[in-house]
Amino acid sequence: MSTSKKRVLVIGAGYAGATVAVRLAGRSRGRAEVTVVNPRPQFVNRLRLHHVAIGRAVPAPDLRRMLGAGVTLVEGHVTTLDPDAGRATVAGPDGVRTLAFDRVVVATGSTTAAAPVPGGELVHAVGDLESAHRLRTAFAALAAGTPVSVVGGGFTGLETVAELAESRPDVPVRLVTAGEVGGWFTPPAAEHVRRTLEDLGVEALGGTRVRAVAPDRLVLEDGAEVPSGLTVWCGGFAAPPLARDAGIAVDDRGAILTDAALRSLSHPAVLAVGDAGHTPAPDGARFSMSCQFAFPSAAHAADALVGDTVIGFDGAVDDRPLDLGFTARCVSLGRRHAVLQPTTTTDVARGRAVTGRAAVLAKRFQVRGTVAAIGLERRLPGAIRWPHADRPVQDAPTTAGSAP
Ligand SMILES: Cc1cc2nc3c(=O)[nH]c(=O)nc-3n(C[C@H](O)[C@H](O)[C@H](O)COP(=O)(O)OP(=O)(O)OC[C@H]3O[C@@H](n4cnc5c(N)ncnc54)[C@H](O)[C@@H]3O)c2cc1C
Incomplete structure (x- = not known):
């Protein structure tokens, strides 16, 4: 030894x-x-x-x-x-x-995967700190009425489009996604996601791919064009x-x-x-x-x-x-809305989602809990625990356990 x-x-x-x-x-x-x-x-x-x-x-x-x-x-x-x-x-x-x-x-x-379309170098992103800073500057400088698009309807796209729309009611915000808007959630939770986005003023285009990006518009796969003075790409991480x-x-x-x-x-x-x-x-x-x-x-x-x-x-x-088994996903939709969706251990949405204040508080706990979890682990090595994969679905709790 x-x-x-x-x-x-x-x-x-x-x-x-x-x-x-x-x-x-x-x-x-x-x-x-x-x-x-x-x-x-x-x-x-x-x-x-x-x-x-x-x-x-x-x-x-x-x-x-x-x-x-x-x-x-x-x-x-x-x-x-x-x-x-x-x-x-x-x-x-x-x-x-x-x-x-x-x-x-x-x-x-x-970080955010590069946008694999013509004009992909024009897009903004939120996947890393430097990109988020660049987006902050560009978003703050937008003249009222300048259309904004978020491309990608995964969790990051949903959270981002809701934040942008909530913080600047003076600019029209659109979500463009290849899948169904909120399609990962159970049908009632997906409906809640769509309604919340609508209330925030987001125009959500589901089932549509972006074929190209230009400084003032997006070209969609059917050739249609939508105005976009600032495009945020949320097409996945690399x-x-x-x-x-x-x-x-x-x-x-x-x-x-x-x-x-x-x-x-x-x-x-x-x-x-x-x-x-x-x-x-x-x-x-x-x-x-x-x-x-x-x-x-x-x-x-x-x-x-x-x-x-x-x-x-x-x-x-x-x-x-x-x-490791998953138990739930918590997605925020601006400051005042969130969805806590229980999942199977293999991360498939199931059961009744929690919305309203309870979900907002759960999201806040998750977001702040990340830093706290590392501090706890430093003070009490071995403190971080997580749900196991073989847990029967009906026993799975509706929160993410002790792993934030
Ligand atoms: C806006 C946003 C919202 C999200 N929301 C959720 C959510 O609600 N729930 C969820 O589960 N996930 C969410 N995610 C995803 C989650 O953030 C990532 O899965 C998570 O950050 C992965 O953690 P990590 O430690 O592997 O990587 P990171 O947190 O990316 O950390 C990697 C670190 O490595 C450093 N690094 C990279 N290259 C080098 C190098 N060559 N040398 C030295 N250092 C290097 C980076 O600078 C960084 O500090 C979200 C992501 C974003 C961007």
């Missing part, structure tokens, strides 16, 4: 990276030297980036304080990763340096190119292909957590890019590494699969 401290490098300090780091530092009891690289020393609560876009004040907690004394934060961007040699290059405010590691956890998250550039096997969105134990299929000593990992769920699909995956996957990876630190990293990484 090796007795020296093992160097664990965590790349990215979003929900997943910060959780891996504090849980591992706490649970390994000094056997692991945990270093986190993140581009900035503040924590970005991504669930609130559409709030940033409309100019709301969103706290930016100090990352060093969040991570605590047991974790070293290096400010910078990992520009190259060599998993076989155990080396990463970091470019930061103090220049370029190389970090050596025994184990690496990739927690680089995601992982940054670091893993692909490192020769690690990734999917078509750049997320690392892993087994159910979060180990890279091409480099089993590399762990991927949160949006950075494409991990098979029990039903054969992948776990969605979500907080509900980010927190449990991070906690599970930390626990696997704690086991490794005991055996000195000489053996294979712990191969226990992540046992």
